Amino acid sequence: xxxxxxxxxxxxxxxxxxxxxxxxxxxxxxxxxxxxxxxxxxxxxxxxxxxxxxxxxxxxxxxxxxxxxxxxxxxxxxxxxxxxxxxxxxxxxxxxxxxxxxxxxxxxxxxxxx
Numbered sequence: 001x002x003x004x005x006x007x008x009x010x011x012x013x014x015x016x017x018x019x020x021x022x023x024x025x026x027x028x029x030x031x032x033x034x035x036x037x038x039x040x041x042x043x044x045x046x047x048x049x050x051x052x053x054x055x056x057x058x059x060x061x062x063x064x065x066x067x068x069x070x071x072x073x074x075x076x077x078x079x080x081x082x083x084x085x086x087x088x089x090x091x092x093x094x095x096x097x098x099x100x101x102x103x104x105x106x107x108x109x110x111x112x113x114x
Contacts, residue, residue, distance in 0.1 A: 001069060001091050005034040005112035008096075012109070016049065019108050026051045030058075034097070034112055042067045042076060 010017035010029055020027040032046040044063040049056060065078030074089045074097065089097045095114040101107065 001074060002036050002038045003095075003114045005036065005097055005114050007032045007110060008113045009111045010108065011106075018106065019104070019110075021105055024053045029110070032110075032112070036067060036074075036097075040066050040068065 007015055007029065009015075010019065016028045016030045018026055019029045028049040028051075030047040030049055032044060035043045037043075042065055044061075046061045046063075048059045048061060050059055051057075063078050065076055067074055067076050069075075069091070072091050074091055076089065089099045089112075091097055097112045099108075099110040099112070101109075
């Protein structure tokens, strides 16, 4: 489970893809790297494109927190819930993490590979 992961797909498609939409605001995930460390910490660095009322801006987001394994699940906890904080991912095949936010708008599944 420990290692460096990079976004492979978002809802089955290569990035960039929309990961959040509401009103006149759209957020696209361009790229992300997740480092899962042996000491129980993680760091997620994401590049986003945010469009509000037709104006587009790039944003880099960094999130740090702790993680723990529960069977094939990985639970991420951040100081402030953001992308992974408070979320759960599934680990499979020794090199793949799958994050799912079924309640998002739109629902989002992100596959990260080592």
